[in-house]
Amino acid sequence: MKKMKLLLGAAVALSVFGVETVATVAQDKPTIPVIVKDTTSGYWQIVLAGARAAGKEYNVNVPELGAQSEADINGQISILENAVAGKPAAVVISPTEFKALGAPIDEAAKSVPVIGIDGFADTKSFKSFLGTDNVVGGAAAADSLAEGVKAKTGKVEGDVAILTNIAGQDSGNRRVKGFIDEVKAKYPGLNIVANRVADGQATTALNNTTDLITAYPKLVGVFANALNMGEGAGQAIAENKAQDKITVVSFDSDDKTVKFLADGIIYALVVQNPFKEGHDAVKIALDASQGKSVPANVDTGVTVITKATMDTDASKALLNPSLN
Secondary structure, three states: OOOHHHHHHHHHHHHHOHHHHHHHOOOOOOEOOEEEOOOOOHHHHHHHHHHHHHHHHHOOEOOEEEOOOOOOHHHHHHHHHHHHHOOOOOEEEOOOOOOOOHHHHHHHOOOOOEEEEOOOOOOOOEEEEEEOOHHHHHHHHHHHHHHHHHHHHOOOOEEEEEEEOOOOOHHHHHHHHHHHHHHHHHOOOEEEEEEEEOOOOHHHHHHHHHHHHHHOOOEEEEEEOOHHHHHHHHHHHHHOOOOOOOEEEEEOOOHHHHHHHHOOOOOEEEEOOHHHHHHHHHHHHHHHHOOOOOOOEEEOOOEEEEOOOOOOHHHHHHHOOOOO
């Protein structure tokens, strides 16, 4: 995580010059572009690090592509079209939006095998899909939030709000569904009072959380369904000194949210395995390009990490993966 800033520039440059990168690489080994939702995000930097590692391991060119915001849906579609035009062996993509990416992925799959990661799209054209069971992850977040609320207030009661990263994003929607269903099934004392949908930006999440603190004096919990939402929520809780009464549980991690976890600002992080996701997607894409049988679905798992468990070896491996 310490090398994030150095890597960001390279990833963004690749997203801008992706067509040239795909088209002009050496022809002595296959090319498999990996298209993420947002090259500026810490989570996606870890996915790309895993893809890079697989590229070295299996002698594959792995152009690292993506827009600079998860809200740039048209940008991702253009990147996909340009990548396919470079005639790669296969393509790996994490769709930014369920509906909008369906037809472009169908079209791409006419030319090359397409491997999906992290979130689904409105398509049946994926050769394989790798990612977290996000409904299960959302339910785990609800259980952790209830645990935190009880620890802070002595009971599992009060108002709870949700911060949603992007409207129409499959992975985020499934996390919210899992969270809501678990709260309704197991925690009748928790009242979900709001679901604020943002634009994928931490600043918007900060403002939304600040508004929620003011609007709901009985607010005891916030579920942030993506990394940027967790960054913004944590900042708002810190600025309002509300960590003793409001429990925040967020998906994914980076240096900022891990610091919030250590400081008790965020109660728990629901952590995926983005390095494995990127690494294994490239391997499966290579197998698919060679006509080998590949699994239809791969669950890359989810782990809830709290301040009490963050220093275990298993947690450290997830919170601080190598980006080399």
